Amino acid sequence: MTHTAPPYIAYSSNSIQHAAQFQKLPAIERHAVEIVSKVLPFKANSYVIEELIDWDNFKSDPMFTLIFPQREMLSDDHFSRMEQLVKHNASAQAIAHEVQKIRMELNPHPSAQLRNIPQIDGQPLPGVQHKYRETVLFFPSQGQTCHAYCTFCFRWPQFVGMSDIKFATREIQTFVEYLKAHKEVTDVLFTGGDPMIMKTSILENYIDALLKDDLSHIRTIRIGTKALSYWPYRFTHDPDADDLRRLFERVVKSGRNLFIMAHFNHYRELQPKAQRDATRAILDTGAQIRTQSPVLKHINDDPNVWATMWREQVDQNMIPYYMFVERDTGPKQFFEIPLEHAWNIFREAYQRVSGICRTVRGPVLSATPGKVQVLGVADLAGERVFTLRFLQGRNPDWVARPFFAKHDQGATWLDQLTPAFGDEKFFYQNELNSILGGDSDIDDSISFE
Numbered sequence: 373m374t375h376t377a378p379p380y381i382a383y384s385s386n387s388i389q390h391a392a393q394f395q396k397l398p399a400i401e402r403h404a405v406e407i408v409s410k411v412l413p414f415k416a417n418s419y420v421i422e423e424l425i426d427w428d429n430f431k432s433d434p435m436f437t438l439i440f441p442q443r444e445m446l447s448d449d450h451f452s453r454m455e456q457l458v459k460h461n462a463s464a465q466a467i468a469h470e471v472q473k474i475r476m477e478l479n480p481h482p483s484a485q486l487r488n489i490p491q492i493d494g495q496p497l498p499g500v501q502h503k504y505r506e507t508v509l510f511f512p513s514q515g516q517t518c519h520a521y522c523t524f525c526f527r528w529p530q531f532v533g534m535s536d537i538k539f540a541t542r543e544i545q546t547f548v549e550y551l552k553a554h555k556e557v558t559d560v561l562f563t564g565g566d567p568m569i570m571k572t573s574i575l576e577n578y579i580d581a582l583l584k585d586d587l588s589h590i591r592t593i594r595i596g597t598k599a600l601s602y603w604p605y606r607f608t609h610d611p612d613a614d615d616l617r618r619l620f621e622r623v624v625k626s627g628r629n630l631f632i633m634a635h636f637n638h639y640r641e642l643q644p645k646a647q648r649d650a651t652r653a654i655l656d657t658g659a660q661i662r663t664q665s666p667v668l669k670h671i672n673d674d675p676n677v678w679a680t681m682w683r684e685q686v687d688q689n690m691i692p693y694y695m696f697v698e699r700d701t702g703p704k705q706f707f708e709i710p711l712e713h714a715w716n717i718f719r720e721a722y723q724r725v726s727g728i729c730r731t732v733r734g735p736v737l738s739a740t741p742g743k744v745q746v747l748g749v750a751d752l753a754g755e756r757v758f759t760l761r762f763l764q765g766r767n768p769d770w771v772a773r774p775f776f777a778k779h780d781q782g783a784t785w786l787d788q789l790t791p792a793f794g795d796e797k798f799f800y801q802n803e804l805n806s807i808l809g810g811d812s813d814i815d816d817s818i819s820f821e
C-alpha cells in the first residue's frame with residue numbers, strides 16, 4: 373500500500389460538534405442528533421465522516437441516516453421527554469434515569485439475549501452461543517464495540533452496558549474445552565460488536581487457539597465485521613495490519629477456511645479506494661469474503677440498491693450471502709419493512725443480476741425457531757399464503773422443508789404470522805416448545821454477523 377491513511381479520529385455524541393461537516397448542518401438537525409443520541413448510542417470516525425457521508429445531500433443520504441441518529445427514530449413523546457430534561461439542565465443522573473426508561477420501552481426484552489448460553493461441566497459459558505448444530509458463535513470480550521455505530525443496530529444494549537451479562541468471555545480456554553467436547557461443530561463465527569476492533573495480538577490469541585490439532589473438526593472460521601466499510605485501513609494501514617494479514621494467511625495455510633463476513637448496507641460503501649484496496653489485501657491472503665445486510669427503510673429499500681450492491685461485490689470478488697429482515701431493534705418503526713415488501717425488493721433485485729450474484733439468500737428472519745427464508749407469496753388451494761423455509765433450525769431436521777403461513781400484507785416478523793390452510797400450529801411448534809421448555813414467545817436469536 374503506497375498512500376498513507378488519514379488519522380483515525382473517533383467521534384462520540386460529545387465530540388461530533390468538532391467535525392467541520394457537522395458544524396455546517398442546520399441547527400435543528402444538530403439539536404435532533406444531540407437529543408436522540410442520548411438514547412441511541414452514537415459513534416463515528418474520520419473515514420466515515422469524510423468518505424462515506426454525502427454532506428451536501430445529508431437529508432436523503434443513506435449513510436448519514438445509517439450513522440447519525442434522526443429525529444424520527446424516537447416517538448414524539450420520547451423525544452420531548454429528553455428535550456425537556458436537556459432544556460432544563462437536568463442532572464446527569466436524572467437524564468440517565470429517563471434514558472434507561474426509554475430504552476426499556478424501545479427494547480422490551482434485552483434480557484432475552486441471556487438464553488442459549490452453553491454449559492461446560494455444569495458451568496455457563498458466557499460469550500458463546502450454540503444454537504445450530506454445526507456453528508458456534510463466539511463474542512470476544514474485547515470486540516464488544518464497533519468503528520462506528522449503525523442506527524438500526526439491535527446490539528446497542530451490549531454497547532451501552534444495559535445488560536448485566538455481556539456476551540463476552542476472556543476464557544478462550546473454556547471455549548476450547550467446549551469445542552473439544554463438541555465434535556459436531558465445524559464452524560466458529562467470531563462476532564460482536566465487531567471483532568475487527570481488536571488489536572491483532574488479541575485476535576491472534578483467540579484464533580491460534582482454534583488452529584490446534586485437537587480441534588481439527590473446526591473447518592471454517594468466520595469473522596463478522598463492518599470494518600471493511602467503516603475503517604478499511606484496519607486491513608492495510610493500521611500499525612498491526614501486516615500482522616493481521618499474516619494471521620489470515622496462517623489460518624488458510626492450516627487448511628481451514630477463513631471467511632470475512634462483511635457487512636455492507638449500501639453500494640456507496642463499496643466505492644472508496646481504501647475499501648477496494650482492503651478487499652484486495654484480504655483476498656490476497658487466501659481468505660474469502662461473504663457479504664450480508666438487513667433490508668431497511670430509508671437505507672436500502674430499493675431493488676436497484678441491492679442489485680447494484682451485489683454486482684459491485686461480485687466485481688470485487690466477494691460472495692453475496694444474506695439479505696436479512698431486521699429484527700426487534702431500538703428504532704424499529706423507523707426501519708421496519710413488511711415481509712411482503714422485503715420479498716418484493718429481494719425478488720426484483722435478484723431478477724436483475726446474473727446467477728453469479730444469486731448466491732445470496734433472502735429475505736431471512738433470524739427468529740426463535742431458526743433462520744427462516746421468505747420464499748414468496750403464492751395462491752395455493754384457494755388461499756393466499758407465504759411460502760417459507762428454514763435455512764437453519766433449532767432442530768436440523770426442519771431445514772429445507774417448505775411451510776405456509778396465511779398471507780398478511782402488514783406482517784413484519786414471524787411471530788405475527790399464523791399457519792395457512794386452517795392449521796392450528798406450524799409444523800415445528802410442539803417440538804420448539806419442548807426445546808424452549810414452554811415459553812416460546814421470547815425471541816432469543818441475537819446475531820447475524
Ligand SMILES: *Cc1c(COP(=O)(O)O)cnc(C)c1O
Pocket residue numbers: 501503504507508509561738743763764817818819820
Ligand atoms: C446465522 C447464524 C449462524 C450461521 O448460520 P449459517 O447458516 O451457517 O450462515 C449460526 N448461529 C446463529 C445464532 C445464527 O444466527
Ligand code: SF4
Pocket residue numbers: 517518520521522525526527564565566597598635821
Ligand atoms: S450493525 Fe454491526 S457494525 Fe453496526 S453497530 Fe451493530 S454490531 Fe456494530
